[in-house]
Amino acid sequence: MHASARRGLVAAGLLAPAALVFALLFVWPQLGLFLQSMPAGAPLAQYERFLGDSYYLGVLGNSLLLGLCVTLVTLVLGFPLAFLLARAETRWAGLLLLLTSFPLWVSAVVRSFAWMVLFFRNGVASRLLQSTGLVESNFQLIGTFAGVVIALAQVLLPIMIVTLYAVIRGIDRDLEHAAMSLGASPVVALWLVTIRLARGGILAGSLLVFSLSVSAFATPSLVGGARAHFMAVTIYEQTLELLDWPFAAAIAAILLAISISVALTYGRLLGDAKEQAR
Amino acid sequence: MISLRSPFGWVLRLMAVLTFIYLLGPLFVIVAASFSDTGYLAFPPQGFSLRWYRQALGDVRYLNGFFVSLRLAGTVAVLSLVIGTAAAVALTRFRFPGRALLEAIFLSPLVLPGLVLAVALTLFYAAHPVAPPGLPRLIISHLLVGVPLVLRVMLPVLKRVDPALEEAAQNLGAPPLQAFFLVTLPALKPGLFAAAALAFIFSFDEVEMALFLGSARDAPLTVVLYGAAQMQMDPTVAAVSAMLILLALILMVAQQAYANR
Amino acid sequence: MTTVSPELVLEGLARRYGSTTAVARMDLAVKPGELVALLGPSGCGKTTTLRMVAGFVEPSEGRILLRGRDITTMPPHKRDTGMVFQSYALFPHLTVAENIAFGLQRRGVPKPEAAERVARMVALLQLQGLEKRLPKQLSGGQQQRVAVGRALVINPAVVLLDEPFSNLDALLREGTRIELRRLQTELGLTTLFVTHDQAEAMAISDRIAVMNKGRLEQLGTPREVYDRPATRFVASFIGRANLFVSTDGQHSEDGIALGAPGPGTWLLRPEKIALDAAPAAGPGSVAGTVEVVSFLGTGAQAVLRLPGGRALLVEGPAALADLRPGAPATARWTRPDLTLIPGEN
Ligand SMILES: Nc1ncnc2c1ncn2[C@@H]1O[C@H](COP(=O)(O)OP(=O)(O)OP(=O)(O)O)[C@@H](O)[C@H]1O
Numbered sequence: 110m111h112a113s114a115r116r117g118l119v120a121a122g123l124l125a126p127a128a129l130v131f132a133l134l135f136v137w138p139q140l141g142l143f144l145q146s147m148p149a150g151a152p153l154a155q156y157e158r159f160l161g162d163s164y165y166l167g168v169l170g171n172s173l174l175l176g177l178c179v180t181l182v183t184l185v186l187g188f189p190l191a192f193l194l195a196r197a198e199t200r201w202a203g204l205l206l207l208l209t210s211f212p213l214w215v216s217a218v219v220r221s222f223a224w225m226v227l228f229f230r231n232g233v234a235s236r237l238l239q240s241t242g243l244v245e246s247n248f249q250l251i252g253t254f255a256g257v258v259i260a261l262a263q264v265l266l267p268i269m270i271v272t273l274y275a276v277i278r279g280i281d282r283d284l285e286h287a288a289m290s291l292g293a294s295p296v297v298a299l300w301l302v303t304i305r306l307a308r309g310g311i312l313a314g315s316l317l318v319f320s321l322s323v324s325a326f327a328t329p330s331l332v333g334g335a336r337a338h339f340m341a342v343t344i345y346e347q348t349l350e351l352l353d354w355p356f357a358a359a360i361a362a363i364l365l366a367i368s369i370s371v372a373l374t375y376g377r378l379l380g381d382a383k384e385q386a387r
Numbered sequence: 388m389i390s391l392r393s394p395f396g397w398v399l400r401l402m403a404v405l406t407f408i409y410l411l412g413p414l415f416v417i418v419a420a421s422f423s424d425t426g427y428l429a430f431p432p433q434g435f436s437l438r439w440y441r442q443a444l445g446d447v448r449y450l451n452g453f454f455v456s457l458r459l460a461g462t463v464a465v466l467s468l469v470i471g472t473a474a475a476v477a478l479t480r481f482r483f484p485g486r487a488l489l490e491a492i493f494l495s496p497l498v499l500p501g502l503v504l505a506v507a508l509t510l511f512y513a514a515h516p517v518a519p520p521g522l523p524r525l526i527i528s529h530l531l532v533g534v535p536l537v538l539r540v541m542l543p544v545l546k547r548v549d550p551a552l553e554e555a556a557q558n559l560g561a562p563p564l565q566a567f568f569l570v571t572l573p574a575l576k577p578g579l580f581a582a583a584a585l586a587f588i589f590s591f592d593e594v595e596m597a598l599f600l601g602s603a604r605d606a607p608l609t610v611v612l613y614g615a616a617q618m619q620m621d622p623t624v625a626a627v628s629a630m631l632i633l634l635a636l637i638l639m640v641a642q643q644a645y646a647n648r
Numbered sequence: 649m650t651t652v653s654p655e656l657v658l659e660g661l662a663r664r665y666g667s668t669t670a671v672a673r674m675d676l677a678v679k680p681g682e683l684v685a686l687l688g689p690s691g692c693g694k695t696t697t698l699r700m701v702a703g704f705v706e707p708s709e710g711r712i713l714l715r716g717r718d719i720t721t722m723p724p725h726k727r728d729t730g731m732v733f734q735s736y737a738l739f740p741h742l743t744v745a746e747n748i749a750f751g752l753q754r755r756g757v758p759k760p761e762a763a764e765r766v767a768r769m770v771a772l773l774q775l776q777g778l779e780k781r782l783p784k785q786l787s788g789g790q791q792q793r794v795a796v797g798r799a800l801v802i803n804p805a806v807v808l809l810d811e812p813f814s815n816l817d818a819l820l821r822e823g824t825r826i827e828l829r830r831l832q833t834e835l836g837l838t839t840l841f842v843t844h845d846q847a848e849a850m851a852i853s854d855r856i857a858v859m860n861k862g863r864l865e866q867l868g869t870p871r872e873v874y875d876r877p878a879t880r881f882v883a884s885f886i887g888r889a890n891l892f893v894s895t896d897g898q899h900s901e902d903g904i905a906l907g908a909p910g911p912g913t914w915l916l917r918p919e920k921i922a923l924d925a926a927p928a929a930g931p932g933s934v935a936g937t938v939e940v941v942s943f944l945g946t947g948a949q950a951v952l953r954l955p956g957g958r959a960l961l962v963e964g965p966a967a968l969a970d971l972r973p974g975a976p977a978t979a980r981w982t983r984p985d986l987t988l989i990p991g992e993n
C-alpha cells in the first residue's frame with residue numbers, strides 16, 4: 110500500500126501546477142465575472158439594461174448574423190477543398206493540407222490587415238466592385254458587414270477545413286465505391302453516403318466556427334472599423350474605454366453562455382461523429 | 388473514389404482552387420504590397436523598394452514590440468510545456484477516479500472566447516493584483532491557453548507511447564524518474580516540439596489578452612500592429628506583417644521537418 | 649534425494665482488483681536453472697503473477713522470495729529480474745547494441761566489459777551485423793531476439809517471459825522456442841514463462857503450473873500433467889479428453905460399459921482408443937456410428953457418435969481416415985487406459 114500512496118502523491122504533484130493555473134486564472138476570474146455582472150441590490154439590472162435596449166439587442170443580433178454568415182461561407186467553400194484533400198492520393202495532398210492550415214500560424218491582426226489593404230477605397234476588392242457600377246465610386250468594403258464576413262470567413266476557414274478533413278478521412282471510401290457500383294452517380298453517392306456520414310462532423314465544425322465568429326474581436330474591430338457593432342468589440346469598449354465593468358461583465362457573461370452552450374453541443378456531436386465514422 | 392475526371396470532379400476542383408486563392412491570396416497581397424515603392428499601400432505594387440522594411444526595422448515601437456513578443460512567447464512556451472506535459476503524464480500514466488472529467492475540464496479554456504477570458508482576467512487582476520502588471524501578468528495569463536494547447540498535443544502522444552517501455556527500463560535497473568527521462572522523454576520529443584511551437588505561436592499571435600492586460604511600455608508586437616493598423620494604412624505595417632508571415636513560415640517548416648525526421 | 653533450495657518462491661501470493669480475484673493464494677517454488685511455464689486460459693492471472701514477481705503489481709497478500717531474499721515490497725529496479733515483454737518494449741530511439749547494453753549501464757558495468765558482454769549476447773542470438781540498427785528496422789523475429797538478449801545480458805536471478813512468441817508466425821514460433829530452450833539450459837537460467845498455448849508449454853518447460861480463474865490447479869512435469877491430470881479442467885485443457893463420470897465403475901452415468909476399477913471421474917485419452925468393426929463385447933467397448941473423420945498427416949482423428957447421444961473422440965494411425973462417415977464402428981480400451989481424476993471426488 111505504501112508504494113501506491115507514493116504514486117498518488119507523484120500524480121498529485123504533476124497535476125498541481127496545471128490545476129493551479131486553471132483554478133487561479135479560469136475558475137476564479139470567471140466566477141468573479143458573474144459576480145461583477147450582478148451587483149448587490151440590483152443583481153439583474155445590467156442584464157435588463159442589455160436586453161431592454163434595442164441598440165444592444167442589435168449588437169447581439171449582428172454578432173449572431175455574422176456567425177451564421179461566416180459559418181455558411183466557410184462550410185460551402187471548405188467542404189470541396191476538405192473533400193479533395195481527404196480523398197487525394199497524390200503526395201501533394203499533405204503539402205496542400207499544410208498550406209491550408211498555414212494561415213493559422215499567422216496572427217489574426219496580420220490577416221485582418223491584409224483584408225484592410227484589399228478593402229480600402231483604393232484597394233483591389235473595392236475597385237473591382239466600383240467597376241461593376243453596382244456601388245458608388247467612393248464605395249469601400251471596409252466598415253461594411255459584408256467586408257467583415259469576407260475577412261472573418263477567411264480567418265476561420267482553415268479551422269473548418271481541418272475539422273472536415275479529419276471527419277472525411279474517417280469515412281471508408283469503399284462506401285462511396287459501393288454506392289456507385291450499385292448505380293449511384295458521383296453526386297448522388299456524395300450526397301447519400303459521404304455527406305450523410307459526415308453530418309455530425311459538419312455540424313461540429315459549423316458550431317465551432319459559429320462560436321468563434323460570434324465572439325471574434327480582432328477582425329471585426331479592424332475590418333469593421335469604428336462602427337463595428339459586434340459583441341466582442343462592445344465588450345472591449347465597455348471595459349477599456351467606458352470603464353463600465355459591471356455592464357462589460359454582463360455582456361461577457363452573455364457571450365460566455367452562448368459559447369458554452371455551443372461548446373457542449375459541439376463536444377457531444379464530435380463524439381457522435383467519431384462513433385458513426387467507425 | 389469519385390472520379391476527378393468527371394464534370395462533377397472538375398466543379399469540385401475549380402471550387403477548391405478558388406478557395407485556395409481566397410485562403411492564401413491576402414497573405415500574398417500583403418507581402419507584395421510591402422515591396423511597393425509608393426508612399427501609400429498599393430496592390431499590385433508599383434516599383435520595388437525595401438524602404439518600408441528599413442523604416443520598420445528603424446522604428447523603436449516595432450523593434451521593442453518584437454522583443455517583448457519574443458520574450459513573452461518564449462516564456463509562455465517553456466512554462467506551458469513543463470506544466471502541460473507534467474499534467475499530461477499524470478493524466479495518462481496514473482489511474483484515478485475522475486481522470487476523464489479532469490482531462491475535459493483542463494481542455495475547456497480552448498473552446499471559450501479569448502475576449503471573455505481577457506475581460507474576466509482584467510477584472511480579476513483589478514481586485515487581486517497577484518502578478519505585477521505588464522509582461523509578467525500577460526505571461527501567466529497566456530498560460531491559461533498555452534497549458535491546454537500543450538495538453539491537447541501531448542495527451543494523444545503519451546497515449547501512443549507503450550507504457551511497457553518505462554517498465555522495461557525499470558526492470559533493467561533504472562529508478563522510475565530515470566526511466567522516464569531515459570526512455571519516455573525521447574519518444575515524446577517530436578510531440579514536445581510541436582506543442583512548444585503551438586504555445587509559442589499562440590502567445591506570439593494573441594491580441595485580446597495582450598490588449599487588455601499588457602502595459603503601454605512593453606506592448607507585444609500584435610498590440611503595436613493592431614494600433615498602427617487602426618490609425619493609418621501605412622506600408623510599414625505591411626512590411627512588419629510580411630516579416631511575421633515569414634517567421635510563421637519558418638516555424639511551420641521547422642516543425643514539419645522535425646516531425647518528419 | 650537432495651533438496652536444492654529454490655531460487656524463486658511464491659508464498660500464498662494473491663492479488664485482488666476490487667471484487668475480482670486475479671490471483672488467489674498461489675504457492676510455487678522454482679528451482680535454480682528450471683523453466684516453469686504458467687499455463688492457462690485468457691484472464692486466469694498469468695500476467696498478473698508475472699508482474700507481481702517483476703514488481704509492477706503489488707500483491708494483496710503473500711510473499712515473494714528471490715534467492716532467499718524477501719522482495720515483496722522492493723521497487724522493480726532493485727529486483728534482479730529480467731523481463732521479456734509481450735510487445736518487446738524495445739526502446740525505439742536506441743540501437744540494438746544500446747538496447748542490450750541498457751541494463752549493464754544501469755548497473756555501472758565498466759564500458760569495455762559491457763561491450764564484450766553485449767557482443768557475446770549478439771553472437772549468441774545471431775544478431776551480428778544488426779548492432780547499429782534501430783528496432784523499427786528489424787523483423788519481428790529479430791526484435792524478439794533483441795528483447796530476449798536485453799533481459800539475459802544482465803544475468804538476472806530469474807528470467808520472466810510474458811507470451812514472448814505470440815507476435816511471431818507459427819513457423820518462426822517453433823524455431824524460436826527451441827532456440828530459447830537451448831539458451832536457457834545452456835546458461836542455466838531460472839525462468840518463469842507465461843503462455844496460453846499448451847503445446848508450447850509442453851515443448852519447452854521442465855514443469856508446468858496450470859492455472860484457472862486465478863488458482864493454481866496443478867504443478868508438475870509435462871508428462872505428469874498430461875498423464876495424471878489433477879482436475880477435470882487440467883485434463884481437458886492439456887491435450888484432448890474423453891471424460892466419464894461413474895458411481896460404480898462398471899458403467900458411466902450415460903450408460904457406457906466403462907470397466908473402471910471404481911467410482912469417480914475417469915479420463916480416456918483419444919489415442920488410447922482402438923476402433924474396429926466387430927460387435928461390442930463387455931466392459932471397455934462401445935458401438936457407435938462414425939460421424940466425422942479427419943486426416944492429420946501424422947495420424948487421423950474420428951468422432952464416434954454413441955447411442956446415448958455423446959460423442960467419443962478417437963485418435964489413431966492414418967488408416968483411421970479410411971473410415972466412411974455413417975459406418976458402424978466399435979471403440980475398445982482396456983482398464984489401464986483409464987485414468988482417475990482425483991480432484992473431482
Ligand atoms: N489493472 C487491473 N485492474 C482490474 N482488473 C485487472 C487488472 N489487471 C488484470 N485484471 C483482471 O485480472 C484477471 C487476470 O488478468 P491477467 O492479465 O493476469 O490474465 P492473463 O492470464 O495474463 O490473461 P491473457 O492470457 O489474456 O493475457 C483478469 O480477469 C483481468 O481482467
Ligand SMILES: [Mg+2]
Pocket residue numbers: 694695696
Ligand atoms: Mg497476459
